[in-house]
Amino acid sequence: MEETIFIVEDDEAIFSSLKSQLEQWSFKVVGPESFHDIMKPFTKSDPQLVIMDIQLPAYDGFHWCREIRAVSNVPILFLSSRDHPMDIIMAMNMGGDDYIQKPFHMDVLLAKIQATLRRAYSYAELEDPTDELKWNGTTIDLKRCVIQRDDQEIELTKNEFFILSILVESKDEIVSRDDLIRKLWDDERFVNDNTLTVNVTRLRQKLSELGLEEAIVTKKGMGYMAITLQGKS
Known part of the structure; x- marks a missing residue:
């Protein structure tokens, strides 16, 4: 299936260059006529x-x-000449999946695109072949990227979904930051470590809406762990 990339870039030269190069990799590239x-x-x-x-x-x-x-x-990949750390944090908090600073190497951009598409759509690679996971009185719907409790449903981004799924599949065991990065982004050379921190923070904020703010703990210097809360297994 031909994958479509929607590029929102007002610099016509950059848009045309991206379109030309990505089409060589069999992507369909489109963009808005008006911003x-x-x-x-x-x-x-x-x-x-x-x-x-x-x-x-x-x-x-x-x-x-x-x-x-x-x-x-x-998945949304931000592309910008702005390099202030707050821009990167805002991009992640808004729901972005990655951030690339201009000027950039096309090989790096392509690697990020391919890794983002793999982690967003390769659900079959999850170790648990079932359609859902049970955790602390909730149901994690692997097909719809949501976590549910009773009548309440929280929608997760692709990154949040994969982080939660990986942690819950190894619940009550520590998963190192390096292992998370390798599983999420395939090649950690293209990842800012801060991206993982922001995504975990955002996931915790969503879990707090279900009363699970303490269900993912940080093990300093080691990684993260999804714990089974007493009375909520």
Whole structure:
């Protein structure tokens, strides 16, 4: 199946270059005609990945990331010349899956695209072949990327889903940060360690809505552990 990448980039030269090179790798590349409304072309193209610049006319990339996240869990890769740490943190907190600073090497961008697509859509590689996991009185739906308790349902991003799934599959055992990075991103050379920290923090915030704020613990210098809370196994 031809995978579609939706690129939101107002620099025509960069857009054309990305389009040309990605099409050589058999991706279909589309973009909005107007930067005042990207949601209609986004919905129409139904992409498997979004590449989003931050500095855009009218509304910035953070705004459009929020709009997309309201309706879709499609992976979003931020592309920006801004290198302030807060921009990276904001990008992750908004639901971004990765962040690449301009100027960039095309080989690095391509590696990130391929790794992002693998971790977003290769559910069959999970060790548990079932459709759901039970943990602390909740159900983790592996097909829909949600965690449920009673009538309450929390939607997870692809990164949050994989982190939680990996930790729960090894519940009550420590999973090292290096192991998480290798499983999530395949090649840790292309990953900022801060990205993992931000994703775990964001996952904990969502779990707190289900009363599970203490269910993922940090083992300093070792990694993370999904614990079984007393009375909630």
